[in-house]
Amino acid sequence: MRSQTLTSSSSTIFLVFVIYLCFCPSSSGNLKNFLQTGSSLSVEDDKDMLTSSDNTFTCGFYGVGENAYYFSIWFTNSKDKTVAWMANRDKPVNGKGSKLSLHRDGAFVLTDVDGSITWEANTRTTYVERAELLDNGNLVLKNSSGKVVWQSFDFPTDTLLPHQRFTKSKKLISILGRGNYGTGYFNFFFDTDNVLRLVYDGPDISSVYWPNVDFDAFGNGRTNFNSTRIAMLDDMGWFLSSDWLNFNGSDSGFGIRRRLTMDYDGNLRLYSLNIASGLWTIRWEAVRQLCSVHGLCGRNGICVYTPEPKCSCPPGYEMADPSNWNKGCKPRFSRICSSKSPQQVKFVKMRYVDFYGFDSSYSPGITLESCKMKCLEDCQCNAFSYRLTGDGNCFTKVELFNGYESPNFPGALYLKLPLSIETSEVIVLNGTNHTCKLGETTVTIGLGSSSTLETRARRVTWVYLYSFASVIGAIEMLFFVSGWWFLFRKSGIPAMVEEGYRVLSNHFRKFSYMELKKATKNFQEELGRGASGVVFKGVLADERVVAVKKLGDAHLTEEVFWAEVSIIGKINHMNLVRMWGFCLEPKHRLLVYEYVENRSLDKHLFSGNVLGWNERFKVALGTAKGLAYLHHECLEWVIHCDVKPENILLDGEFEPKISDFGLAKLSERDRNNSEMSRIRGTKGYMAPDWALNLPITAKVDVYSYGVVILELVKGIRLSHWVVEDGDEQETELTRFIKVVKRKMQVEEMAWVEDIVDKRLNGHFSRIQAEKMVEFGISCVDENRSKRPTMDSIVQTLLECEDAVKIHNQIREW
CATH class of the missing domain: 1.20.5 (Single alpha-helices involved in coiled-coils or other helix-helix interfaces)
Structure with a gap:
């Protein structure tokens, strides 16, 4: 027995010893954060490096591949030694004989194995005493009086660190790909009009893709009237810019290491470091839909959501370089002049696909056949885009760049191909042939066998x-x-774990009609009714309270019902009512939803009970988040078509949950527009797109949302008709907008106070109210191209919410 105890104790001691060897911190006594003149750092000595005094940053030779080294600054405690700055990103040095030297004449020089200068700081004319790595990640050269005469902060590569000033002379330029630190094609910088932009600057084209190219500076919430070009990220995670680009990380606060990086996929992201795991978490990103990034899939390539972004080649094309999507797709055929041999070419339709830019001609209001003839008669035309926005609009294209597929695109691309290329008449992309791995390569130079x-x-x-x-x-x-x-x-098993398992196992399932009849006590308590059916309250066998909807949509076939319900069951967002299951029997079709206790918004907003301002703003923001999820993040892209207060439910914390986004409202990528022609929605909240017989896109929901947030501000129905002088009728909404615009034009100081619900007695945020009114008016614009997208609304409202919080904190101080 004693022997077993000794053996067990020995095993425990051995295990503790092994863990100590693996995880104990190394001695930091030999760490240094500065380099004196006359000294150097050698690539062959792994310990020859500088470390900031707080051990956050390390500076030295960063090895990639077999024999490529870059003089770099990286985050010491990140798992993958994340690089924050690089001196010689396009000219790696050899793993033998290379060194960085601080000469006595002030030169700060990186030399390769043959002694050639690969990089140097321009400080030869200034006496320099030492190079020092600061705690903020800035590598500086100081003279004898301690003055900084050169700093790495003035020459950023792809990353901006807190308190690093970003001005008109600076750019963040992405790397080429994971593992390839060469200068890439995506840039973040102040443009000539003083606005911060993201630009693809590739070998063939240069193209702006952020902010939204369809709007001017003010339409994107920016200003170009300020001639100052300066921006900065602070310790709290706030980014502030002279062009009004202000945002913050979702974890804003002190004590967190952050970086703003121009990533190799073309997105600008704010990251936070988890010290415990050494991993980075994305806390903000500029582009919500990655296929909006220009140049992502190269020449002729098309970005497709599956649901993650992937690159595809059109029919008749193949990857130019299987290892690098930057090089796009190349044709598998020889081009012929269609005007000379029109009988030898054909057009292949690609629904919801477009290539942004490079239009050789634009012809509004012409037929599809006329558009096809324009492309046939032009030898240089490789495809044409035909958009159904009212009258047909024709865009012929000489080059195919910035390709993307989106269900929000109201048209199709017609690709010109030789007859010899075998394809279907209509192509549906799935992006399964290759993913967007942009240039994942390994750099190898110099030595051989050793x-x-x-x-x-x-x-x-x-x-x-x-x-x-x-x-x-x-x-x-x-x-x-x-x-x-x-x-x-x-x-x-503890009760909490057992209950959690029980809920998960019953997450989404098929119910029998008798189960739901029993749960609702024979459909006794009615919660509400609408065009799609009647809703009853019920309690399931597992004691969950639910809302059961009896559908009255008899035209829906069993196949369509099952297909759409199975998709809706996968939709999960905190601002959308969750579907728990369904009943599909010959005479009964029912949907089972979570029960939302505070009922619908209209019962609070238009009743004697006054809904407070904080709750109203929460409803505006939460509803926008839910719609943005449906429009931009769902695999199947859902258009609600009936956004109104009756379909916005409020939970116990007055968090909004959008309901009735269900059947026959999925905007499938292969669905014909005529199938969406049956008018849905509620008078007063319906976009004019329906009446004008335009193709239905997500912008119809944006219009309805605009009416709702204006009602949140005013506190009354704006969809009612009122009689003006001379018995002329107009909606309350039209009159409200006229009044607001008139007050804004004459610059009345109290215009916001005049229009906000008087029942609030002045208890509201003027900043939030002003922004909601501005958004509301832009959302209900008759020209749908001028309506903002839901994801842009969410981003602005979040920034507005944070600004108010900071304002309140300052006022409390």
Whole structure:
């Protein structure tokens, strides 16, 4: 018995010792944060580096591949040694003989193995005493009086750090791809009109893609009247710019390491570092839909959501370089002049596909056949885009760049191909042929066999290390399972865990009609009714309170019902009413939703009970989030078609949940526009697009949302008709907008106070109310191209909410 105890104790001590060896911190006594003149850092000494005094940043030679080294600054505690700055990003040096030297004449020079200068700081004319790595990640050169004469902050690569001033002379330029640190094609900078932009600047084209190119500076919430070009990220995670681009991370606060990086996929992202895991979390990103990034899939390539963004080649094309989407797609045929041989070409229709820009001609109000003839008669025409926005609009294209597929695009691309290319008449892309892995390459230069042997030795070492880690992991798992069994072997599974499992197992399922009849006590308590059916309150066998809708839509076939319900069941967002299941029987079709206790918005907004301002703004923001999810993030892209207060439910915390976004409202990518022609919606909230017989897009929901948020501000129905002088009728909405615009034009100081619901007695945020009115008016514009998108509304309202919080904190101080 004693022997077993000793053996067990020895095993425990051994395990603790191994864990200590693996995870104990290394000694930091030999760390240095400065380099004196006359000294150098060698690429061959792994310990020859500078570390900031707080150990946040490290500066030295950063190895990539087998024999490529960059002089860089990286985050010490990040798992993958994330680079914040790089001196020689386009000219890596050799792993032998390369060094960085601070000469006595002030020159700060990086030399390769042959002594050639690869990079240097322009400080030869200034006496420099030392190079120092500061705690904020800035590498500086100081003279004898301590003055900074050069700093890495003035020469950013792809990353901006807190308190690093970003001015008109600076750019963030992406790397080429994961593992390839060469200068890429995506830029973040102040344009000549003083506005911050994202631009694809590739070998063939240069194209702006953010902010929204369909709007001017003011339409995007920016200003170009300020001639100052300066921006900065602070310690709190706030980014402030002279062009009014202001945003913050979702975890704003002190004590978090952050970086703003121009990523190789063309998106600008704000990251926060988890010190415990060493991993980065995205806290903000500029582009919500990655296919909006120009140049992402190269020449002739098309970006497709599946649901993650992937690149595809059109029919008749193939990848130019299978390892790099930046090079796009190349034709598998020889081009012929269609005007000379029209009988040898054909057009293949690609629904919801467009290539932005490079239009050789634009012809409004012509037929599809006429548009086809224009392309046939032009030898340079490779395709034409035909858009159904009222009258047919024809765009012939000489080049195919910035390709994307989107259900919000109201038209199709007709690709010109030789007859010899076998394709279907209509192409539906799925993006499964290749993903958007932009240039994941390894850089190799210089030495031969010796570096190869070193690489193999490293691989053997890693095999042993992984094997050892696996054994340790298995031991930890054994301890964990044993402890779990010991803890719960007598008491059984805790009630909370059991309930959680029960809810998950019943998350979405098929109910029988008798189950729901019993749950609703024979459909006794009616909650509401609408065009699609009647809703009753019920309690399921697992004691969940639910809302059961009996559908009256008899035209819906069983196949369509099942297909659409299965998709809606996967939609999950905190601002959308959750569907728990359904009933599909020959005579009965019912939907089972979560029960939302505070009923619908109209019962609070238009009744004697006054809804407070904070609750109103919460409803505006939450509803926008829900619609943005439906429009921009769902795999199937849902258009609600009936946004109104009756379909916005409020939970116990007055968080909004959009309901009735269900059947026959999925904007499927292969659906013909004529199938969306049956008018849906409620008078007063319906966009004029229906009456004008325009193709139905997500902008009809934007219009309805605009009416709702204006009603939130005013506190009355704006959809009613009123009689003006001379017995002329107009809606309350039309009259309201006229009054607001008149007050804004004459610059009345109290125009917001005059129009906000008087029942609030002045208790509201003027900043939020003004922004809601501005958005509301732009949302109900008759020209749908001028209506904003829901994701842009969400972003602006979030910034508005944060601004009010900061304002209130300052006032409290």
